[in-house]
Amino acid sequence: MIDYENLRKANEPFFDEYRRSFSRLLDSGWFILGNAVKKFETEFAAYNGNKECIGVANGLDALILCLRALKFEKGSEVIVPSNTYIATILSILQCDLVPVLVEPDIATYNIDPSRIAAAITPRTKAVMVVHLYGKACAMDPIMEIVRTHGLALIEDCAQSHGARYKGRMTGTFGYGAFSFYPTKNLGCLGDGGAVTTDDAEFARAIRMLRNYGSEKKYYNEVVGYNSRLDEVQAGFLSVKLGHLDAITEHKRALAALYQEGLKEDFIKPQFHPDHFDVFHIYNIRHPRRDALKEYLLTNGIRTEVHYPVPPHKQRAMDGVLVRGEFPISEEIHATTLSLPISYCHMESDVRQVIEVMNRF
Numbered sequence: 286m287i288d289y290e291n292l293r294k295a296n297e298p299f300f301d302e303y304r305r306s307f308s309r310l311l312d313s314g315w316f317i318l319g320n321a322v323k324k325f326e327t328e329f330a331a332y333n334g335n336k337e338c339i340g341v342a343n344g345l346d347a348l349i350l351c352l353r354a355l356k357f358e359k360g361s362e363v364i365v366p367s368n369t370y371i372a373t374i375l376s377i378l379q380c381d382l383v384p385v386l387v388e389p390d391i392a393t394y395n396i397d398p399s400r401i402a403a404a405i406t407p408r409t410k411a412v413m414v415v416h417l418y419g420k421a422c423a424m425d426p427i428m429e430i431v432r433t434h435g436l437a438l439i440e441d442c443a444q445s446h447g448a449r450y451k452g453r454m455t456g457t458f459g460y461g462a463f464s465f466y467p468t469k470n471l472g473c474l475g476d477g478g479a480v481t482t483d484d485a486e487f488a489r490a491i492r493m494l495r496n497y498g499s500e501k502k503y504y505n506e507v508v509g510y511n512s513r514l515d516e517v518q519a520g521f522l523s524v525k526l527g528h529l530d531a532i533t534e535h536k537r538a539l540a541a542l543y544q545e546g547l548k549e550d551f552i553k554p555q556f557h558p559d560h561f562d563v564f565h566i567y568n569i570r571h572p573r574r575d576a577l578k579e580y581l582l583t584n585g586i587r588t589e590v591h592y593p594v595p596p597h598k599q600r601a602m603d604g605v606l607v608r609g610e611f612p613i614s615e616e617i618h619a620t621t622l623s624l625p626i627s628y629c630h631m632e633s634d635v636r637q638v639i640e641v642m643n644r645f
């Protein structure tokens with residue numbers, strides 16, 4: 286059986302380092318916002334090329350705190366891709382703002398920059414891009430639009446740790462919101478998240494918001510949250526960050542095998558020299574996706590669908606989202622299939638997947 290993901294196997298190479306990190310924490314006796322969080326924040330800011338990194342509780346909170354720090358008036362509109370994971374849209378709703386869904390480019394699965402301008406109204410305050418599957422969005426045209434219209438830019442980097450556009454890391458174009466959920470490329474062993482920025486004032490606002498709105502203990506400046514990155518997870522993240530480039534290279538090598546080996550019946554991701562992709566997910570599309578998934582399972586290969594239901598068709602969005610037509614998003618959701626591409630997989634696993642798929 287080839288699993289889609291096996292978190293025990295994917296983390297096993299780091300167990301000794303994790304244990305040493307956990308022992309140090311036990312000995313320190315300091316369990317909230319201590320040296321481990323500070324150390325990871327410094328390391329991740331340096332890795333990314335940001336001046337500031339603020340550890341928070343999870344990726345959803347990273348997005349919410351960014352929106353809170355920007356203090357948009359209630360009912361302001363935020364442009365977001367129609368094919369993202371639900372968390373992106375939830376962050377907008379949790380802040381009493383209005384998500385305006387814009388269709389993706391079917392060649393990249395990322396928001397189509399040529400469709401953004403038509404969605405801008407006098408109430409638009411921000412664009413929230415998502416670097417989906419580990420591919421950076423086309424940032425040149427997006428930066429042009431946000432500059433022209435004076436909009437804030439928030440990047441959902443939950444799937445894009447280490448991904449680059451024209452050599453520049455995701456999370457450095459606007460306000461970066463990261464998730465360290467265990468399956469992400471930089472995943473911890475529980476929940477975790479971070480915000481990245483070069484703006485010292487914005488960073489200060491996020492630091493306050495994550496910690497009850499206070500900078501000085503028992504003195505509260507703003508209405509805040511309890512959304513802190515945990516010391517235990519920060520320690521594990523420092524360990525993992527030291528191996529992130531190796532994890533990325535491993536995934537890129539597996540993706541290259543798929544790209545070369547899979548027959549042309551499958552619509553494969555497009556590679557472009559401007560984009561350094563990190564393959565949080567390697568997906569193909571096929572008109573008979575469900576039959577293909579079933580066939581692979583019968584042959585001992587587990588796959589996933591990211592995602593089976595588009596946000597605008599989720600029951601939770603009944604009466605919440607303005608209903609619209611999103612045929613590109615629906616096409617992607619109906620045909621996409623994610624293939625095994627974890628640090629736990631070997632090239633022989635991928636060769637086996639290719640061999641079975643090419644017999645479909």
Ligand SMILES: *Cc1c(COP(=O)(O)O)cnc(C)c1O
Binds near residue numbers: 345346441444478
């Ligand atoms: C995982 C994910 C999130 C949410 O991260 P959590 O840490 O689970 O809250 C947000 N956006 C995208 C695109 C994601 O993949």
